[in-house]
Amino acid sequence: MFDMNPYLPHEALIIERIQEAPELFTLRLEFTEPEIQHRYKFEPGQFNMLYLYGVGEIAISIVSDPEDGNIIDHTIRVLGRVTRGMNKLKKGDRIGLRGPYGRGWPMQEARQKDVVLITGGLGCAPVVSAINYIQQRRAQFGRLNIVQGVKHSDDFIWKDRYDQWRELPDTKVLLAADVGAELWPWHIGPVTVLFDQLEFDPQNVCVMMCGPEGMIRATCDHMLEKQVLPEQMFLSMERNMQCAIGHCGHCQYGDKFVCKDGPVFSYDKIRDLFAVKGF
Amino acid sequence: MFFQTDQLQHLLDNLQAKGYACIAPQVRHETIIYDEITSVVQLPQGINDQQQPGSYSLSANNGSKYFDWANGPQAIKPLLFAPTEMLWSSTRNADGNISFSAVEKSEKKLAIIGARACDIAALKIHDLHFLQQQFVDPYYQARRENLLIIAVNCSHPADTCFCYSTGDGPFVKDGGDIVLTELQHGFLIAAQTEQGENVLSKLVLQESTAEQCAESERIKSNASKQNRQLPKLDVKSRLFDELDSETWHTIAEKCLSCGNCTSVCPTCFCHSENEVPELDGKSSSHYREWDSCFGQGHSYIHGITIRNGTSLRYRQWLTHKFSSWIDQYGRSGCVGCGRCITWCPVAIDVTESVAQIVEAP
Ligand SMILES: Cc1cc2nc3c(=O)[nH]c(=O)nc-3n(C[C@H](O)[C@H](O)[C@H](O)COP(=O)(O)OP(=O)(O)OC[C@H]3O[C@@H](n4cnc5c(N)ncnc54)[C@H](O)[C@@H]3O)c2cc1C
Ligand code: SF4
Ligand code: SF4
Ligand code: FES
Numbered sequence: 001m002f003d004m005n006p007y008l009p010h011e012a013l014i015i016e017r018i019q020e021a022p023e024l025f026t027l028r029l030e031f032t033e034p035e036i037q038h039r040y041k042f043e044p045g046q047f048n049m050l051y052l053y054g055v056g057e058i059a060i061s062i063v064s065d066p067e068d069g070n071i072i073d074h075t076i077r078v079l080g081r082v083t084r085g086m087n088k089l090k091k092g093d094r095i096g097l098r099g100p101y102g103r104g105w106p107m108q109e110a111r112q113k114d115v116v117l118i119t120g121g122l123g124c125a126p127v128v129s130a131i132n133y134i135q136q137r138r139a140q141f142g143r144l145n146i147v148q149g150v151k152h153s154d155d156f157i158w159k160d161r162y163d164q165w166r167e168l169p170d171t172k173v174l175l176a177a178d179v180g181a182e183l184w185p186w187h188i189g190p191v192t193v194l195f196d197q198l199e200f201d202p203q204n205v206c207v208m209m210c211g212p213e214g215m216i217r218a219t220c221d222h223m224l225e226k227q228v229l230p231e232q233m234f235l236s237m238e239r240n241m242q243c244a245i246g247h248c249g250h251c252q253y254g255d256k257f258v259c260k261d262g263p264v265f266s267y268d269k270i271r272d273l274f275a276v277k278g279f
Numbered sequence: 280m281f282f283q284t285d286q287l288q289h290l291l292d293n294l295q296a297k298g299y300a301c302i303a304p305q306v307r308h309e310t311i312i313y314d315e316i317t318s319v320v321q322l323p324q325g326i327n328d329q330q331q332p333g334s335y336s337l338s339a340n341n342g343s344k345y346f347d348w349a350n351g352p353q354a355i356k357p358l359l360f361a362p363t364e365m366l367w368s369s370t371r372n373a374d375g376n377i378s379f380s381a382v383e384k385s386e387k388k389l390a391i392i393g394a395r396a397c398d399i400a401a402l403k404i405h406d407l408h409f410l411q412q413q414f415v416d417p418y419y420q421a422r423r424e425n426l427l428i429i430a431v432n433c434s435h436p437a438d439t440c441f442c443y444s445t446g447d448g449p450f451v452k453d454g455g456d457i458v459l460t461e462l463q464h465g466f467l468i469a470a471q472t473e474q475g476e477n478v479l480s481k482l483v484l485q486e487s488t489a490e491q492c493a494e495s496e497r498i499k500s501n502a503s504k505q506n507r508q509l510p511k512l513d514v515k516s517r518l519f520d521e522l523d524s525e526t527w528h529t530i531a532e533k534c535l536s537c538g539n540c541t542s543v544c545p546t547c548f549c550h551s552e553n554e555v556p557e558l559d560g561k562s563s564s565h566y567r568e569w570d571s572c573f574g575q576g577h578s579y580i581h582g583i584t585i586r587n588g589t590s591l592r593y594r595q596w597l598t599h600k601f602s603s604w605i606d607q608y609g610r611s612g613c614v615g616c617g618r619c620i621t622w623c624p625v626a627i628d629v630t631e632s633v634a635q636i637v638e639a640p
Contacts, residue, residue: 007381008379011378053371096377239585240576242552246412249548
């Protein structure tokens with residue numbers, strides 16, 4: 001019975017640690033029990049609960065490719081108690097891992113469609129998993145638009161990756177910073193003003209978003225104006241998560257549990273409450 | 280069927296012989312709590328309760344009945360969903376390897392005696408939440424499988440009770456193993472499950488008389504006359520129509536955000552997980568503990584508290600309980616037990632709050 005205990009983490013080994021930016025790092029993980037690693041399957045946009053020994057568990061998105069069977073990548077921003085501790089881990093260290101949880105991006109549904117990926121804030125991991133996925137299967141998707149907005153241009157990370165993505169066929173990469181440092185070559189101002197440069201067919205597009213809810217709200221309004229259906233607009237949400245299995249109640253969003261009904265929702269499912277203070 | 284009051288001890292003895300610990304009401308700290316008993320003399324005989332918003336007291340009525348009161352601060356919930364419990368522990372050896380082990384599942388057989396209709400309605404909600412969704416909670420499940428429920432129909436609802444209005448009481452419809460109705464002299468008894476039948480078969484019972492059944496009907500009809508009720512309007516959609524109502528703020532001025540209501544509420548399921556490392560550094564334990572949407576940390580995500588004030592928290596509690604709960608579990612999250620009214624230190628009455636919000640013009 002306790003084999004199926006959904007609360008219990010399993011040991012995972014850090015097979016690589018990559019420093020992405022000063023306060024951002026990637027842990028490449030593998031379960032130490034081959035049986036568990038073998039059974040483990042996930043989809044872009046799903047997340048795991050990572051356990052730091054003696055400190056606690058946190059929800060972190062999976063950014064590696066679902067078909068790279070043997071590795072599980074997590075890109076983590078250093079913020080508080082748990083992430084600060086995880087930042088000190090090295091290759092060869094061990095942590096606890098359980099998952100995957102939740103519903104991910106509609107990658108199957110997005111096939112053959114134009115795709116617009118919009119992120120705001122700092123290194124938004126859930127959308128990165130979708131970009132990576134499309135990059136590996138570029139021919140299966142229509143025109144690709146990647147939009148990233150940051151508060152300050154110094155917050156912009158992963159310049160290399162954006163440069164790489166810009167080289168993909170039929171792909172537009174647009175960047176904006178609310179405040180730009182000297183020599184910031186891209187747009188200064190909110191991401192929304194970049195939207196007129198997007199190239200997509202509103203009848204045949206899939207929009208994927210993550211970031212501050214105000215920005216997402218503005219994006220959704222814009223997309224609705226362009227006649228994009230709310231069913232084709234997807235966003236990944238964040239709420240406090242303790243259990244990730246729909247029991248602890250912390251991630252409730254109206255009648256939804258973000259951990260199991262989300263974290264990715266189509267806009268029509270959550271529209272009524274979206275950006276309402278207190279939910 | 281009917282049995283004489285003196286058979287009650289036999290019932291306890293039989294259950295104990297079957298390996299059950301009998302959890303039953305008893306007077307402690309001037310309230311009625313549920314804990315293990317071995318003898319009927321431990322039951323609260325000849326006791327009434329007086330409940331009002333923000334107050335609870337007991338008095339002796341010199342009668343012989345054991346269940347002449349409505350409810351205490353809690354009943355079944357803590358037996359299955361423990362206020363705090365260890366889920367698993369981890370150890371780290373010198374090489375840095377971490378191993379995890381789940382807490383052994385509970386094998387303890389519990390028979391709860393004197394569960395009320397509202398408690399059983401709440402239990403059914405928790406069964407749905409912890410056992411019948413995508414993930415099964417093994418800790419709850421183990422205890423649930425070892426629980427026998429001997430329910431008692433209510434004869435004396437408190438002033439705070441409104442189970443008749445929620446459709447959950449005062450008599451038990453289903454969900455118990457055995458249901459008792461306490462009459463002036465003796466009990467009516469009926470089994471609702473096979474397990475219940477088994478227990479019944481070991482007792483000396485008589486056919487119930489028409490008079491006894493009529494007495495039971497009278498008790499039911501009297502107990503259905505309750506002082507409080509929920510508004511008959513469409514509470515579910517009205518609450519979400521009124522998210523901006525001023526009334527949330529008016530209530531919040533009074534509310535202490537203490538979370539007493541969520542902790543006495545038999546349906547609230549929120550909990551947090553905490554890590555307690557051992558001092559030697561070699562092992563660490565992972566606990567869960569009841570939590571409340573009235574707490575500061577409940578809606579915290581780094582740098583933001585989504586519900587950073589009492590009015591937003593009170594609104595979460597009420598909209599969840601009486602509205603989004605219906606979408607989640609097919610019924611409201613309130614079974615009308617009135618506990619949150621009685622145990623609110625500032626006497627906020629949930630039925631009044633709902634009415635104030637939904638009856639706004
Ligand atoms: C579905 C999902 C996916 C996520 N994916 C990533 C990711 O890929 N990379 C990344 O860097 N971060 C991600 N986060 C956010 C990450 O969970 C928080 O940054 C992390 O919990 C902060 O923990 P802390 O102890 O360091 O911070 P503290 O501020 O000390 O937080 C204390 C505790 O509050 C809770 N908490 C705080 N912030 C959050 C939050 N945003 N979401 C949920 N619980 C929180 C956690 O239990 C945390 O341990 C994700 C969150 C969710 C819900
Ligand atoms: S909301 Fe109040 S009256 Fe309703 S079930 Fe919970 S504690 Fe009882
Ligand atoms: S969110 Fe509040 S009302 Fe809902 S179960 Fe949790 S503590 Fe109870
Ligand atoms: S994280 Fe516990 S219910 Fe969603």
